Amino acid sequence: MLRETTPRPAGPRDRRRRRLARRWLSAGLTAAAAGVAVSALAPPQPATRPVLVATRDLPAGAALTVGDVRSDERPSGTVPDGALDDAGARGAVLSGAVRRGEVLTDARTTGAGLLAGQPPGTLATTVAVGDPAVLDGLRSGARVDVLARTDDPVTGLPTGAERVASDVVVLAVPTTATGSGFLGAAPGGPGSVLVAVDPPTAARLAAASGRTVLALRAP
Template sequence: MPRFRRPRSPARLVRQVAAALLACLALVLAVRPPGPGSPAPLPMVQVTVAVADLPAGTTLGAGDLTTAALPGDVVPDGSTSEPGALTGQVLAAPVRSGEPVTDVRLVGPGLWSQVPAGEVAAPVRLADLAVATLLRAGDRVDVLAATASPGGPLTAPDPGGATVVVVAAGALVLAAPPAATEPGGAGTGTAGDGLLVLAVHPDTAARLAAAAATSTLTVTLGRP
């Protein structure tokens, strides 16, 4: 005996037709060109970015850089579309994979432009290289000078007979050496000679230079 299908519910049929019409409308809107009042899409700009995470102190090579297309309104100032323009330059701060490499990330004029008004860039060589490699650009540090003879009112007697003087407080780190490579470890680069570059007041720079000639320098890390 033939079996007859039950007629569909009118309400269900209406819902199916409405869903089909909405799907067609969405497709038409998606492929329709923008009208005269619609904003034009932003042009894409080629920007040089890091291929992988790179530590501070890295000398950039051709294999460290590539280009990526970014919307024009998010391209940072100081960027470039030519990786070759950055080859051979040294990173003053670490960069992440895919991050645009700008002038303020490099040792050079772009970095010095970050020195606050009224301050100067002062090199400071620490006695403990490991301490220097813990620091990164943007950190704030106090520089301490340890001497074998009493100093001024900021000195604090040490049980061993030495005194400690605070010669710079809250100094901004502009550049720091990279972490030293350890056998089997993840460090990259060399620790160098523990040289930091700090942004300080000119008077503080003079005190740092004088302390470096007679004292052992170290730092304590403060809030950025």
């Protein structure tokens, strides 16, 4: 016949163990609560964007290669406008020196540039318009002829004109007829446009500098 056993009264060692267990449990709950609070108060991690940065110092005129750039993650708010991706950097040429770790942007590269899609060996050459009024009808992609005024070698009087370039494409035109700079018109002088030509034609245009007149072709 089984006998009922009376629980043994807890001794000092048992009470001490129970107190330690309660303290450890309380400390664990406090730490967990603190962790939750810190997590709730901590600001969220900023969103990032992939960018391309230079792996070393690069000089102006360098054509970018795979070893010149690497991908990096930067906070979206710090990424500059025009940041290049892999496609934009492929074959790009630096327009200025770049420091190691610098984010590459379109302002630092010429890319394929204005000559994209032109036949190999094509040159971009400036041509004086002759009559600034012609600029109003010019747009990138227009086809033009370039004429050069001819003068009498003795008297210096104009004798006519010769065609030095035929059916060439306009790459860029000045934004205003009174601007200044590479494509802008000098005060009191004609504007210039950028055209795509082969090397022999570029040489003829250079020889005719100061005497050219642009003729716009019908579409």
